[in-house]
Amino acid sequence: MDERMPEPPTEWEYTLQVPHDPLAPAIARATVKLVLDRHGLPELADTAVLLTSELLTNSCRYAPGPASVRLKWADKRLRGSVWDTGPLLPRPATYPAPEADGGRGLVLVELCSSAWGSFALGRETGGAHGKVVWFELLADVPAGMAA
Template sequence: MPETEPESWEYSLYIPNDVRAVTVSRRTLRLILTMHGLINLVDVAELLATELVSNAVRHTKGPAALRVRWAAGVLRIGAWDADPEPPEPPRPLDDPAELEDGRGLALVRACSDLWGWQPLSRHGNRGKYVWCELAR
């Protein structure tokens, strides 16, 4: 019997500015993907979500959110935060000066099929949404 394509869906997890939110986000994402039969995407998706949520929590002072969407065979993972400033450009992964810090978006760029960011304004609040995509 041929495998059918899962229907489109979307989840948002609003998180406080707390480093523990990174683990909560990663585990929640694993559960979502497992329940939707996308276990083959879990490892890479967890890495990407960890980097995006970690940046949102570490580099801003306000709340954040993890957003996960599946549509047309593409998984979009994104992190919203209240800081409207653009993210730092990805640094090369082989830069020895950046062995411990500053590699997050370089990992996102290397492990995803597509990534980007956009400024957001909602109800007078400004912020940004950094996202990446994985194709099935």
């Protein structure tokens, strides 16, 4: 009898649904770290945790309803995204004054990601509404890793 574990998938996707709750960003940070560590991508974990936290914190601050966090790994690329019920797309990142209390989240997303963006979801589609804000991180990992 062969008791070896099956080979993990080379592509995967996780979704975490969270209520409109101030604890959601902390729960998402822990989840993102766990997923990336378990999939052999610890070098992406700190950045992915930071960017996910920024996007979900904005969601909790500006959107009225629940949210979801999605992580998708394919082709040595991690895409993180946050869906929420807020109708307004984020403005392009602008550098706040040094004394400003906020406004640095999207600057961090822009500086730390390979790419980022957002798109609206309309009620006319009959499905989800709101928006999705996403980021991508590229990994240079040996073949067979990060499965």
